[in-house]
Amino acid sequence: MKIYLRKNQTTNEYDTISWESSNKDISLSFPFEISAVYADKISKVIVEKYELQKIGFYVLNGELEFETDIPSIKGYKFRGLNKNLSSKTGVSLLFYPDEPGKGNQWGDIEQYELVEGADCLGKYLDIYR
Structure with missing residues (x-):
């Protein structure tokens, strides 16, 4: 499924997502910037707020x-969402190291599986490249 992100003309930030489902146009707008991906394996749209x-x-x-908190990993900062077929949902969470001694020697962004549920x-x- 193809989803479309649209920018707010005033703020120039993505704040609307749309897609077609069952021959209907679906559109969701938010009062803040968002990012979103379609999770193929669970047939859901995942929106980062x-x-x-x-x-x-x-x-x-x-x-x-349902909605859940963006998880945290000690020594890392959340970077966003990414499609990843190795994940049970088809989506991964991206984190980058922001403390000395974390991550690999290049400071690569790391991918973690996005799973359904409160946690x-x-x-x-793997790393994200």
Whole structure:
């Protein structure tokens, strides 16, 4: 499924997401910047609401199924969402090291599995390149 992010003309930030489901156009707008990906393996749209420190799981009719906190990893900063077929949901969480001694020698961004549930942080998948 193809999803579309649209920018707010005033702020120039993505704040609207849309897609087609069951021959209907679905559109969700937010009063803040968002990022989103389609999770193929669970047929849901995942919306990152960084300003609120939340991740929303939306069913294809546009209804919010549930929302959870963006997880944290000590010594790392959250970077965003990414499609990843190694994840049970088809989406990974990206983190980059922000403390000495964390991550590899190059400071690569790391991918962790996004899983459904209150604690959405799954297993380490790999570095992101």
